[in-house]
Amino acid sequence: MKINIKNIRIKSICATLFISIFLSCNSGVIEELEKKNSFFDSLVKIGHGFQDIFGSFGDALGFNAVKSTDNRSKVGEHFEKVGKGLQSTKEKLDELAKQIVSIPHADIKGVEAMISTSSEVITKLIASVGKLAEVTKKGGATEIGKVNSSTANKGATPADVQVVIEGVKEIIEIAKNSGLKVNEGNAGTGVTGDGAKAPAALVGKNGAKADANAGPSLADEVAKADPWAAMINKIKDATTNGFGGNNNNNAGQLAIGNNNDNAGSKTNADLAAGVALKAMTQGGEFSATASTEEGAVKGAAVSSVNKVLGVLNDIFIKVLNLELSKIKDAVNKIQYSETTGEATEGKN
Template sequence: MKINIKNIKVKSICATLFISLFLSCNSGVIEELEKKKTFADSLVKIGHGFQEIFGSFGNAFGFTAVKSTDNRSIVGDYFEKIKKGLADTKGKLDALAKDISSVPHADTTEVKAVISSSIEVIIKMIDSVTKIAGVTKENTSIDVNHSSKPAGANPDSVKTVIAGVKDIIETAKGSGVQIEPGSDNGTPVTNDDGAKAPAALVGKNSIQAGANAGHALADEVAKADPWAMINKIKDSTKTGTALTSNTDNDAGQLATGTDSGTTAGAKSTADLASAAALKAMTNKGQFSANSANEEVKVIKGAAASAVNKVLGVLDLIIRKTVVKNLEKLREAVEKIQYSETTGEVTEGKN
C-alpha cells in the first residue's frame, strides 16, 4: 500500500490552521467571559458591602427610654451613640466608594455621586448631634425645687439644642424626609393660679408652684404630640429673655426663664411639653413643686416623658434620613450594567 505523503502534509496544515483559528476565536470568547465574571464578582462584593452598611446602621439606632431617676448625661450618651453610628456608616460608605471605583467595564459616575451626596448628609448630621451631645452631659438628675422658685436652664445650652434640632430637620427635609406638623390646637396654657401646669416649669409669682401643678404638667405632656413638640423646639426664637405675663411664651422662653412676679403661661400644650424636655436635658434647668413628696416624683416623671417624646422623634428623623440616602444608593447600584465593548461605559435605565 502506497501512502501519499503530500496529502497528509496538506491535511495536517489545514487541521493546524483550523485549530489555530478555533483557539483564536475562543480566546476572545474566554476573555469576554472572564471580563463578565470579574464584573459580576465586583457587583457581588458591592452588594455585600451595601448590606453590611444597612445592617450596621440599623443596629446603631434606637434609644432606651429615659427614666425619671436618670442623670441628664444619659441624653448626651444617646447622642454620642448616634454620632458613632453615623460615623461608622460614613466609614463604610467611604470603603464602598473605593470598591465601586474598581468595578471594570462600567460607568459608576452616578453611584459615586450618590455616595458623595450621602456622605455630605451624614457629616451634617454628625455635626448636629455632636453639638447637642456637648450640652446634655451634666451628671445630675432632673432637678425639682420644692421650697422656692425654680431656675431656668442655661440659655446657651438651650440655644445649642434648638439649633441642632433645626439643622437635623433641615438636613432631613433636604433628603426628602417629610416632617409631620403634628397635632396641636394652639390653645394657650394659662398660669393664673399656682396649680396650673406652667407653674411647674416657671413657678408662680416668684415662689414655688402651687399644689397639683405637677399633675397638671403631667397631663399636658401626656397629650402633647411629639411631632408638634419637635417643631416647637425648631421654631423657638427666644432664650434667656424675660417671660411675658400672658401666654405668649414659646418653648425656649419657658425652658430658660422663670416667673418673676408675673403669671407666665405657654403658647400651647406643645410649647409647654417641649420646654419641659429642654429644661430636663440641659444644665441648670430646675422645675418647681409644692412639696417634696409625690409632687416631685410626678414632675420628674412628666419631664422624662417629655424628653422621650423628643428623642423618639429625632431618632426617627435621623433614621429616615439615612435610609432615604441608602435607598438612592441602592437604586444607583442596580442601574450599573456591563459594557461589552472595551472602553465603552454604560448605565442601565429603569
C-alpha cells in the first residue's frame, strides 16, 4: 500500500491554516468581550459612586435645630458645617468625574460638561454659605433670642443684616438656575404696630420697652409664618434702609429698626423673617415688658431662625439632588463603542 505523502502534507497544512484562522477569530471575539466587560464594570462602579454621594450628602448637611439657650455663633457653626458638607460632596463628585473620564471605549464629553456645570453650582453655594457663616459667627456669645426687659430693644447691625440678605438672595438665585422652583408662598397679611402688639417686641416702643402681651403676640405671628416660600423670599427681597413708624416695613427694616412707636410690618412673613434676621446677627436685642414674657420672645426668635435654617438646608439638598440627577442621566446615556473615543452617548 502506497502512502501519498504529498496529499498528507497538503491536508496537514490546510488543517493548520484552519486552526490558526479559528483561533485568530476566537481571539478577536474574546478581546471584544473583554472590552465590553471592562466598559460595563466601569459603569457599575460609577453607579456605586453615585449611590455613595446620594447617600452621604444628606448626613453631611444634617440640620440640627438651634435652642433658646444657644448663642448666635451657633448659627455660624451650622453654616460652617453645611459648607464642609457641600465641599465634601464636591470632592466626591470630582473623584467620580475621574472615574467617568477613565471609562474605556466611551465618549464622555457630554458627561464631562455636565459634571463641570454641577461642580460650579456647588462651588457657588459654598461661597454663599461661607458668607453666612462668617457674618453670623460675629454674633458671638449673644443669645439668639436675647431680650432686654429693662429698657428698649436694639436694632441689629445693618451691614451684617445686609450680608445675610445678599447671601440668601445668591442661594435662591443659584437654586432657580439649577431648576428648583421657589414659589412666593403665602406671606399673610400685615401686622399693625402698637406697644402691645407683636412688632413692639421686635422694634420696641418709642424709646421704651414693649407693652404687655407683645411677646406672646410675636410668638403667635412667627408660629403661623410660612417658612419655605414666604419667609425666605421676604429675606431675599429685604432692604436695610427706610424703617419708619408705619405698617409698611419689610424684614430687613424691622431687623435693624428700634424705638419707633407703632412700627408695623408689611406682612406676617416680613415680621417673622425680620425676627430671624435680628436673631442671627450681632447687635440686635428684643424687647419684653417683663421677665414673664421673655420666654415667649426667645421662643419666637429661635423658631424663626430654625425655620430659615431648615428652608435653606432643604434648598441645598434639593439642588444637589437636581445636579446629581442630571449627571446620572447623562451617564446612563453612555453606550459602548468598538472604537475608543468615538460617539457613544445615547440619544433620547
